[in-house]
Amino acid sequence: MTGNPLSRRDVVRGAVFLGVGAAAGGLSIAGAPPALAAPDESSVLAVPVPTIASCATWGARSPGSLSVISSSPDKIVIHHTAGANSTTYTQAHAYAMARSIQSFHMDGNGWSDSGQHFTISRGGYIMEGRHNSLARLRAGSGMVVGAHCPGQNDKGIGIENEGTYTSATPPAALYDKLVQFCAYICEQYDIGASRIYGHRDYIATACPGNVLYGMLPQLRTDVAEALAGGGTTPPPAFSTIIDNTTSGRFTASANWLTSSYSAERYGADYRYANPEAISDVAYYKANIPAEGTYRVEAWYPGIAGYNTATPYVVLAKSGSQTVVVDQSTGGGAWRSLGNFTLTAGDKNVVGVSRWSGATGYVVADAVRITRV
Numbered sequence: 001m002t003g004n005p006l007s008r009r010d011v012v013r014g015a016v017f018l019g020v021g022a023a024a025g026g027l028s029i030a031g032a033p034p035a036l037a038a039p040d041e042s043s044v045l046a047v048p049v050p051t052i053a054s055c056a057t058w059g060a061r062s063p064g065s066l067s068v069i070s071s072s073p074d075k076i077v078i079h080h081t082a083g084a085n086s087t088t089y090t091q092a093h094a095y096a097m098a099r100s101i102q103s104f105h106m107d108g109n110g111w112s113d114s115g116q117h118f119t120i121s122r123g124g125y126i127m128e129g130r131h132n133s134l135a136r137l138r139a140g141s142g143m144v145v146g147a148h149c150p151g152q153n154d155k156g157i158g159i160e161n162e163g164t165y166t167s168a169t170p171p172a173a174l175y176d177k178l179v180q181f182c183a184y185i186c187e188q189y190d191i192g193a194s195r196i197y198g199h200r201d202y203i204a205t206a207c208p209g210n211v212l213y214g215m216l217p218q219l220r221t222d223v224a225e226a227l228a229g230g231g232t233t234p235p236p237a238f239s240t241i242i243d244n245t246t247s248g249r250f251t252a253s254a255n256w257l258t259s260s261y262s263a264e265r266y267g268a269d270y271r272y273a274n275p276e277a278i279s280d281v282a283y284y285k286a287n288i289p290a291e292g293t294y295r296v297e298a299w300y301p302g303i304a305g306y307n308t309a310t311p312y313v314v315l316a317k318s319g320s321q322t323v324v325v326d327q328s329t330g331g332g333a334w335r336s337l338g339n340f341t342l343t344a345g346d347k348n349v350v351g352v353s354r355w356s357g358a359t360g361y362v363v364a365d366a367v368r369i370t371r372v
């Protein structure tokens with residue numbers, strides 16, 4: 001995610017937008033009834049509890065002397081690790097990174113343990129940093145004094161986000177988990193969403209990078225929305241999966257060939273095509289029941305040699321949003337493209353574009369859309 005992704009992304013967006021617009025307005029497919037999930041009366045009302053890997057889970061070393069205090073934190077401090085923007089999104093990579101940070105902090109800095117309270121990988125894995133951080137968070141009282149931000153170590157929960165965000169944007173998988181996790185921390189400790197800060201708010205540092213720092217107002221808003229969701233009437237549950245074989249819900253030209261080569265496929269097979277600078281989009285149609293926020297996820301078989309920059313296009317209320325996905329890795333699972341405001345109606349909501357500057361087949365397998 002280094003370099004200048006915006007210039008090519010803008011080109012892609014412009015090109016694909018024509019395709020989505022034309023199809024949304026011109027296509028009328030008599031399809032199967034929408035796969036609408038039944039309303040779920042037991043929908044979770046409070047902030048969802050995220051999965052957090054403890055120090056024991058990721059294989060931390062025993063720490064030195066730590067100080068656990070009874071007073072609770074009153075803020076969250078956001079960091080970036082200033083490390084590589086890895087494109088390995090696995091759990092194994094996340095855990096190895098946590099061990100590496102701990103060793104660096106202990107052996108390099110001479111600290112008693114990881115400095116930060118928690119870490120989030122670019123693949124969206126949340127991990128405990130300093131020992132005792134997770135137990136105190138679960139309890140909702142007290143904290144272990146950290147070593148992440150002078151003056152705030154006994155007041156602020158420090159979160160290290162894997163990567164360097166001076167010019168690159170955090171992946172959706174990371175950002176989504178950051179929102180969910182901050183909401184959970186705020187709920188557990190009764191911290192207002194407005195009290196999320198960046199490392200540079202307290203000391204002269206580039207951390208957490210211009211881009212991530214610039215996203216903090218949005219983060220506060222998103223966390224506030226997540227918190228506001230708790231205790232109010234939940235929106236009707238809605239989740240639908242559209243596979244490339246779903247009748248009446250998937251359209252692609254004959255240029256998109258069919259394969260069952262990879263065992264990581266969703267369902268019987270998937271469609272693939274060579275990248276080319278033309279508007280030849282594979283579309284996923286869904287009947288969105290009401291305007292609201294929806295999580296859009298993609299499933300594809302991740303095969304080395306498949307396209308490393310496949311543009312997915314989501315027809316959001318604000319217009320077509322392009323999310324570039326590396327399909328050479330991270331396949332065989334639902335992968336979040338992000339949360340989007342979608343408007344009501346039965347239409348092509350997601351497209352896979354062939355307009356990629358990278359080599360290797362672009363793949364259209366399955367898409368899942370879930371109201372959040």
Ligand SMILES: [Zn+2]
Nearest residue numbers: 079080199207
């Ligand atoms: Zn920092």
